[in-house]
Amino acid sequence: MINFFKYPINLFYTSVEGLGKFFILIFYSFKSISDWRENLSNILDQIIIIGLKSLPIVVFTSLFSGMVAGMQATYQFDIDTGIPTHLLGQTLKYLGSVIGTSVLLELSPMVTALVMTGKIGATITAEIGTMRITEQIDALESISFNPISYLIMPRMVASIIMFPYLIIIGDIFGLIGGLVASTASYEPLTASMFFDGLKMNTNLINDCVVGVIKGLFFGFAITSIACYKGYYTEGGAEGVGQATTYTVVASCISIVVLDYILAAILL
Numbered sequence: 001m002i003n004f005f006k007y008p009i010n011l012f013y014t015s016v017e018g019l020g021k022f023f024i025l026i027f028y029s030f031k032s033i034s035d036w037r038e039n040l041s042n043i044l045d046q047i048i049i050i051g052l053k054s055l056p057i058v059v060f061t062s063l064f065s066g067m068v069a070g071m072q073a074t075y076q077f078d079i080d081t082g083i084p085t086h087l088l089g090q091t092l093k094y095l096g097s098v099i100g101t102s103v104l105l106e107l108s109p110m111v112t113a114l115v116m117t118g119k120i121g122a123t124i125t126a127e128i129g130t131m132r133i134t135e136q137i138d139a140l141e142s143i144s145f146n147p148i149s150y151l152i153m154p155r156m157v158a159s160i161i162m163f164p165y166l167i168i169i170g171d172i173f174g175l176i177g178g179l180v181a182s183t184a185s186y187e188p189l190t191a192s193m194f195f196d197g198l199k200m201n202t203n204l205i206n207d208c209v210v211g212v213i214k215g216l217f218f219g220f221a222i223t224s225i226a227c228y229k230g231y232y233t234e235g236g237a238e239g240v241g242q243a244t245t246y247t248v249v250a251s252c253i254s255i256v257v258l259d260y261i262l263a264a265i266l267l
Helices: 002-035 040-050 052-076 085-133 136-142 147-185 191-200 204-231 236-266
Strands: none
Touching: 002 147, 002 204, 040 052, 040 085, 040 147, 052 085, 052 147, 085 136, 085 147, 085 191, 085 204, 085 236, 136 147, 147 191, 147 204, 204 236
16 A cells, blocks of 8 residues: 555655756756856857757748648638639638738747757757766866856856747748748739738737747746756766656647647737
């Protein structure tokens, strides 16, 4: 009977302890922002790594995600529904609005965040985790050097700065992909009709802002989880692999949950 309850109790205590370590690490990370001048070069390096070097994959995935949205929207639009010919052009304009809303609100933020989970989240965990098991972090602490302000704070600041910009880039290329695919796969739809549909959406700016806010929270979640798992890695090379896997899984779950919460609050 005791053995039956031992595992869930240990799991509960481990989860509570992990949450405590996580929030303590986040607290000290924000507290160390006051040392940004001493770590400015690290922040700039992380801005390049997280932001500029991630642009190609964000552009590529956003472009094709928008193209999929465009093809799906035109596929669902059945021209044999009895719409009079003189009203067909006006009705087609709604395709631009539908595609634009789906790209700005969901596709661009979600796809960008999930891609960055694999690219940035796993990289951060592996880097910091390797430094932990090779005792480089212990060496920094032994010389009274704050490893949180040196390793974690620059990555978190860079992600908070760059993720909204990556979402905006994703929005632009997602709309381009939607335009190209929808007009190519559905001949009656023209580019002017597509843009007229975008203009018909009075919430276009609001949708864009909501997507950027989502990106801000997604970036913070991905980086904070990655830094936490990397900082507390143990168990040698196998532990680094396990921490990296945990980071990707936990970040993906966090993104989905945050997406629902933010949609419920902001929409």
